[in-house]
Amino acid sequence: MTTLSDPPKSDFRIGMLLSDTRYRSYTFQFIALMAIILSVSYLVSNLLANLDRLGQDLSYEFLGAPAGYDINQQPIPYNSQDTHLRATVVGAMNTLIVAFLACVTATIFGVIAGVLRLSNNWIISKLMSVYVEIFRNIPVLIWLIIIFTITANVFAPIAEFRIPRDGSDPARTLIFGVMAFTNQGVFVPRLTFDAGGMFVFWTFIASIIGIFVYKSYVKKHLFATGKELPFWLPALAILVIPTLVMYLVLGRPVGVQLPEMGRFRFEGGLQLRTSFIALWFALSIYTGAFIAENVRAGILAISKGQTEAAAALGIRPGRIMSLVVLPQALRVIIPPLISQYLNITKNSSLAIAVGYMDLTGTLGGITLNQTGRAIECVLLLMLFYLTISLLISLFMNWYNNSVKLKER
Numbered sequence: 001m002t003t004l005s006d007p008p009k010s011d012f013r014i015g016m017l018l019s020d021t022r023y024r025s026y027t028f029q030f031i032a033l034m035a036i037i038l039s040v041s042y043l044v045s046n047l048l049a050n051l052d053r054l055g056q057d058l059s060y061e062f063l064g065a066p067a068g069y070d071i072n073q074q075p076i077p078y079n080s081q082d083t084h085l086r087a088t089v090v091g092a093m094n095t096l097i098v099a100f101l102a103c104v105t106a107t108i109f110g111v112i113a114g115v116l117r118l119s120n121n122w123i124i125s126k127l128m129s130v131y132v133e134i135f136r137n138i139p140v141l142i143w144l145i146i147i148f149t150i151t152a153n154v155f156a157p158i159a160e161f162r163i164p165r166d167g168s169d170p171a172r173t174l175i176f177g178v179m180a181f182t183n184q185g186v187f188v189p190r191l192t193f194d195a196g197g198m199f200v201f202w203t204f205i206a207s208i209i210g211i212f213v214y215k216s217y218v219k220k221h222l223f224a225t226g227k228e229l230p231f232w233l234p235a236l237a238i239l240v241i242p243t244l245v246m247y248l249v250l251g252r253p254v255g256v257q258l259p260e261m262g263r264f265r266f267e268g269g270l271q272l273r274t275s276f277i278a279l280w281f282a283l284s285i286y287t288g289a290f291i292a293e294n295v296r297a298g299i300l301a302i303s304k305g306q307t308e309a310a311a312a313l314g315i316r317p318g319r320i321m322s323l324v325v326l327p328q329a330l331r332v333i334i335p336p337l338i339s340q341y342l343n344i345t346k347n348s349s350l351a352i353a354v355g356y357m358d359l360t361g362t363l364g365g366i367t368l369n370q371t372g373r374a375i376e377c378v379l380l381l382m383l384f385y386l387t388i389s390l391l392i393s394l395f396m397n398w399y400n401n402s403v404k405l406k407e408r
Helices: 021-053 084-116 122-136 140-154 197-225 232-249 274-300 304-312 317-354 359-371 374-403
Strands: 180-182 185-188 190-193 254-257 270-272
Touching: 084 122, 084 274, 084 317, 084 359, 084 374, 122 274, 140 274, 140 317, 185 274, 190 197, 197 232, 197 254, 274 317, 304 317, 317 359, 317 374, 359 374
Parallel strands: none
Antiparallel strands: 180 185, 185 270, 190 254
């Protein structure tokens, strides 16, 4: 906006880049941008000069060489003769799996603790306060080591599940015949997919999305007409019927492989290693304590008049919380929640402390030590965590914009 004291743009002079308010901010931004470019250029040129003096260069050819090491937790098939690139992919998938699961469970813990901390029941409220204050004031690494030590020593050794040579019953048996808790991890059933099995899987995913769509429709219908449509039975039908129909039409291509005790160890099924469980649980309960405070702050930010008005209409307390308070509190909860999800993703790099082979343990650990390509490995690590963090921020900011107040 031009003020009365500003000269016309046709009389532009070089000195106006600093003296004229219309151009001054652009001048400072350009100077800052050039300073950043020059600094980065100097650092890169210095790096390349030092590498040249040492007879080295930046190269990622090592990713195609055999890795030569095993990975204990394998979401996809892998062996020691596979390339460093495949080992990196396995480590990245391990990171994403534990980060996603920790985000989900930390949110559940945080919402429950945040709501119960405002409970009128004195005991429940104080217990939640103790949980929040203890877990958020002790470093997550300590909780990780504590939980790993407990799980490794409390659960029974695999030897107790073996059938003795005399044919007598073993000291321990599988829980319900399908699950075993051992000091080396938890063995659970594994899904097996034949031809067409992935169609059943994607149908199940689509059914879950359909439930959220139906829930949104039910809420809009309630707000528009004041009449509440049934939710749980239709949601169950949306979840089960399409998947079941696809399963039967394709000839039952999905099966279940149960863990069975072999001569020395369990065969079949899926093994959730102790390191994975410890990392997942530690990240969940630690971050859940911070999310609980975010939830409590969001609820307290809502006027009591909202609750009183809803109660005056005869709405049950549980429905008041889910339909009136929490939807408005989300506008306060979501922004700090984004930071907590980012913290979970980055804190998952502590997995190396308990031997869980995430990306830091594969690419940033064994691969780096074997190849000596520290710069290349660190750059890839930085790129991975930066990309994941930006994607989380992008999705959560989109969701935050979708729940914010829409002004006329």
